[in-house]
Amino acid sequence: MSHLSDRPLAAAGLTSYRCRGAYGWIMIGATDHEDALREAKRSTGTATVLEKLQIWSGNAYRPAQ
Numbered sequence: 001m002s003h004l005s006d007r008p009l010a011a012a013g014l015t016s017y018r019c020r021g022a023y024g025w026i027m028i029g030a031t032d033h034e035d036a037l038r039e040a041k042r043s044t045g046t047a048t049v050l051e052k053l054q055i056w057s058g059n060a061y062r063p064a065q
Contacts, residue, residue: 008056016056017064019049033064 008016010029017028019040026043030036033053040049054061 006061010056016061018054018061019044020052036064 005018005025005027009027010016014029014031015036017030017036017040019026019028019036021044026040028036028039030039033055036053036055037049040053044052050065053064055064
């Protein structure tokens with residue numbers, strides 16, 4: 001069984017993203033990269049979130065850049 005943070009967790013109609021935080025993955029459901037960055041920055045407070053942001057590609061998380 002895979003770890004919970006290795007699976008998509010977004011609600012229907014949203015895309016699954018995750019961002020590496022100080023204590024592990026921050027799971028995000030968003031409409032696009034900009035929305036995901038906005039949500040990630042609410043939790044991390046860092047300006048370099050884009051480098052840490054990943055998007056669910058259908059079978060795994062990939063860099064969002």
